[in-house]
Amino acid sequence: MSLSKKYLKTKPICKVTFKLPKDESKQANVALLSGDFNNWQPAPMKKLKSGDFTLTLDLDKDQAYQFRYLLDEQTWENDWQADAYLPSPLSYEDNSVVIV
Template sequence: MSFKKQYLKTKPICKVTFKLTKEEAKNADSVKLLGDFNGWDKSSQPMKKLKSGGFTATVNLDKGNDYQFRYLLDDNEWENDWEADQYVPSALAYEDNSVVAV
């Protein structure tokens, strides 16, 4: 799991590309990236599945903010990004949420 940040020079936006390998996704058929940036909406578009079996998604985020997020594997198993900028306790569960700081 990892993400790559690309700051735009002309706008206060950071393009963040999230990636999971097939193994990190636990061979899931679908993965959704849910977080503050999409209202944790489980009906959000799934991440793009790669030929390798991994997944990727790019999100434009406003600079100067922290965003909590998690991955939802096959609509039933939550997974953190273990290379996140930090972790914070979830308000809804006894687990942490991943955080990306832009």
């Protein structure tokens, strides 16, 4: 899993690309991204020919956002290369954090 960030020069925005590699997606057919940035409403990620999943979002700079991946609408997974991890207020799991 990986995050790539591209900061815009003209706006206080960062384009963050979330990438879930095929070998870390547990053979999922569908991957959804949920987090603070979308009120935890799952957003579909695009499945590439390689089997990887990806989604790019415009996020406000100088913020930290918690997020997780939802695989096949049943299994939650963290991004193990996230910027940080925080305990989830809803479970005993941690949430991934991206800092922009």
